[in-house]
Amino acid sequence: MASRSADLRVEGLVKRFGEVVALDGVSLDIASGELLTILGPSGSGKTTLLKVVAGFETPDAGSVRVDGTDITTLPPARRDIGMVFQNYALFPHLTVARNVAFPLEMRNVGKAEIERRVAEALELVELEGYGRRLPRQLSGGQQQRVALARAIVFNPRLLLLDEPFGALDRKLRETMQLEVRRLQRRLGLTTIFITHDQEEALVLSDRIAVMNKGSIEQVASTTEIYERPANDFVADFVGESNIFHGTVTEVGSVTLDSGRRLLIAHPASVGSRVGVLMRPERFGRGANSFNGEVKEAVYLGSSIKLRLACDAGMELIVRQPSGALPAIGSRISVGIEPESIHVF
Amino acid sequence: MKPNGNRRLLVALCTLIYVFLMLPLVVVFPISLSSAPYMQFPPPGLSTQWYERYLDDPQWIDATVRSLYVGGATAVLALLLGVPLAFSLARGRYAGRIAVDRLALAPLIVPVIILSVGLYGLFAKLKLIGEWYGLVVAHTVLALPFVVLVMMAGLRDFDRALEQAAEGLGASRLQTLFRVTLPLLRPSLVSAGLLAFISSFDELVVALFLAGPNMTLPKKMFDNILMEIDPTIAAVSVMQIVLVSIVLVLIGRFGRGLQGSAR
Numbered sequence: 229m230a231s232r233s234a235d236l237r238v239e240g241l242v243k244r245f246g247e248v249v250a251l252d253g254v255s256l257d258i259a260s261g262e263l264l265t266i267l268g269p270s271g272s273g274k275t276t277l278l279k280v281v282a283g284f285e286t287p288d289a290g291s292v293r294v295d296g297t298d299i300t301t302l303p304p305a306r307r308d309i310g311m312v313f314q315n316y317a318l319f320p321h322l323t324v325a326r327n328v329a330f331p332l333e334m335r336n337v338g339k340a341e342i343e344r345r346v347a348e349a350l351e352l353v354e355l356e357g358y359g360r361r362l363p364r365q366l367s368g369g370q371q372q373r374v375a376l377a378r379a380i381v382f383n384p385r386l387l388l389l390d391e392p393f394g395a396l397d398r399k400l401r402e403t404m405q406l407e408v409r410r411l412q413r414r415l416g417l418t419t420i421f422i423t424h425d426q427e428e429a430l431v432l433s434d435r436i437a438v439m440n441k442g443s444i445e446q447v448a449s450t451t452e453i454y455e456r457p458a459n460d461f462v463a464d465f466v467g468e469s470n471i472f473h474g475t476v477t478e479v480g481s482v483t484l485d486s487g488r489r490l491l492i493a494h495p496a497s498v499g500s501r502v503g504v505l506m507r508p509e510r511f512g513r514g515a516n517s518f519n520g521e522v523k524e525a526v527y528l529g530s531s532i533k534l535r536l537a538c539d540a541g542m543e544l545i546v547r548q549p550s551g552a553l554p555a556i557g558s559r560i561s562v563g564i565e566p567e568s569i570h571v572f
Numbered sequence: 573m574k575p576n577g578n579r580r581l582l583v584a585l586c587t588l589i590y591v592f593l594m595l596p597l598v599v600v601f602p603i604s605l606s607s608a609p610y611m612q613f614p615p616p617g618l619s620t621q622w623y624e625r626y627l628d629d630p631q632w633i634d635a636t637v638r639s640l641y642v643g644g645a646t647a648v649l650a651l652l653l654g655v656p657l658a659f660s661l662a663r664g665r666y667a668g669r670i671a672v673d674r675l676a677l678a679p680l681i682v683p684v685i686i687l688s689v690g691l692y693g694l695f696a697k698l699k700l701i702g703e704w705y706g707l708v709v710a711h712t713v714l715a716l717p718f719v720v721l722v723m724m725a726g727l728r729d730f731d732r733a734l735e736q737a738a739e740g741l742g743a744s745r746l747q748t749l750f751r752v753t754l755p756l757l758r759p760s761l762v763s764a765g766l767l768a769f770i771s772s773f774d775e776l777v778v779a780l781f782l783a784g785p786n787m788t789l790p791k792k793m794f795d796n797i798l799m800e801i802d803p804t805i806a807a808v809s810v811m812q813i814v815l816v817s818i819v820l821v822l823i824g825r826f827g828r829g830l831q832g833s834a835r
Contacts, residue, residue, distance in 0.1 A: 282736075282740055283739075283740070284736055284739075284740075303739070304736070304739045304740045305739050305740070305741075305742050305743055305744055306742075307740075308742075309740065310740075310741075311737070311740045313733050313736075313737060314733075315731075315733060317731070317733040317734050317736070317737035319734060319737075319738075319752055319756075320756065321755050321756055321758075330738070330741055330743075330751075331741035331742050334741060334742035334743045334747060335742055378741065379741075382741070382742065
């Protein structure tokens with residue numbers, strides 16, 4: 229399949245539903261061939277953003293551009309955007325092959341050509357031989373793959389996926405995530421993927437846009453989002469975290485609100501208010517050491533997770549390599565290097 | 573709670589009601605095959621003479637054929653009006669929607685006799701009395717609520733994401749309607765059309781007022797009972813019951829009723 233992927237530029241999108249502001253000035257750039265995940269809790273506006281891009285909602289302000297062309301008011305049928313819906317939205321009265329053929333029939337593609345491209349698309353999602361079945365005769369994962377085939381068969385300029393794996397069990401979800409990633413790379417398709425599952429976002433994306441309350445909190449690469457989140461919300465939403473706030477009292481040192489002093493590697497200027505993030509898996513030995521009472525200890529197979537109550541009311545979540553669980557109530561020491569502390 | 577005991581009680585009660593409702597058939601069916609020249613139960617002997625009399629009488633056949641095409645035309649007209657109306661009621665957001673909704677269902681509430689008298693006055697001025705298409709118009713008014721109710725139940729359960737999907741895949745509004753929406757609503761359309769047909773095929777009161785000399789089957793049956801009582805009427809009844817039953821079976825097989833609205 230020849231790719232004709234486009235880049236997408238969304239600028240200053242505002243969408244209100246009565247009193248509710250679903251989109252509050254959202255701007256976003258997506259390069260051709262990129263997979264960007266929009267990650268956010270439910271009600272953050274991510275689905276509304278997708279609907280505006282697909283053309284099912286008209287924004288109150290702002291614009292949507294594909295390859296520089298303004299498509300803000302173009303009806304969905306003329307946007308050439310493939311979309312996979314949360315509940316697949318397969319046409320139950322049409323066979324799998326007719327479902328996949330649908331966008332081609334709408335484009336008046338010739339019969340032989342349709343047949344060839346449907347077969348090709350079904351092969352791409354590993355559903356050869358399923359063409360004559362009805363959607364309800366397929367499993368959830370298979371239906372999802374049909375929806376995917378239908379969304380890519382007409383060489384769309386963009387692919388939009390709206391929490392497509394929400395209804396699948398964990399194992400199948402992981403398989404499908406890898407499959408989507410593989411397909412997307414192979415076709416070089418510009419893709420927006422919506423999810424509230426931060427793990428899914430980390431697995432899939434080139435970049436992640438974290439949304440909250442109708443605004444984008446941060447757009448960055450997966451590692452950037454995880455290692456250097458821009459604010460409390462992102463730090464808290466993506467991964468497990470220990471977040472504290474404090475004031476920089478001298479270069480390389482922060483005094484937290486609890487009174488505890490931390491050594492940091494970040495060159496924040498003296499007197500500034502900062503947040504510090506310590507990921508649980510970064511604890512081990514280090515220049516900053518904590519002594520705390522074990523309140524909770526959970527064995528997770530590849531690691532153990534501890535909740536420590538330290539001095540001055542600080543609570544820490546700590547992950548350590550798998551081993552014997554310390555007794556509840558015992559006191560242990562952990563440390564963290566200044567370089568492992570993220571300051572924002 | 574004793575679910576088993578309750579269930580048995582329910583089954584018993586339903587059986588009782590069912591038998592009571594079906595009881596007339598137990599009488600009508602044997603009489604239609606009676607060898608006696610008058611209504612007598614149980615019949616003294618078997619004969620098909622009353623069916624033959626029905627089939628040989630052009631008046632009966634004429635009335636039957638008229639009822640069939642009046643019913644068919646009523647079904648078509650009621651669908652043409654009722655389906656768009658149901659769409660507008662189920663999906664529209666406009667002032668007066670509630671009023672239109674009540675108005676569409678009003679023929680269910682207004683006594684048929686009142687409606688008939690009113691229509692008689694109006695149709696007399698329009699010279700529609702005795703015309704079969706006048707009867708079709710009147711029957712459509714009566715059939716409209718069924719179509720609207722069945723279609724609205726179907727539309728309420730309709731997953732609109734399917735229409736969005738179709739549009740996103742390049743279908744125009746019209747293509748979406750004819751390729752996705754209506755095919756998926758086919759069971760509701762079948763039910764609505766057949767119900768409209770039955771409501772007309774069985775209808776007597778309006779026909780009494782508007783049909784004039786052109787008899788429909790129910791009117792012919794009514795006149796027949798007034799004039800002479802012989803078992804022909806039983807034979808006609810049996811055939812009418814069989815036809816309506818076939819239609820109801822068709823609805824059960826290919827259509828959907830109102831049960832979806834309760835989900």
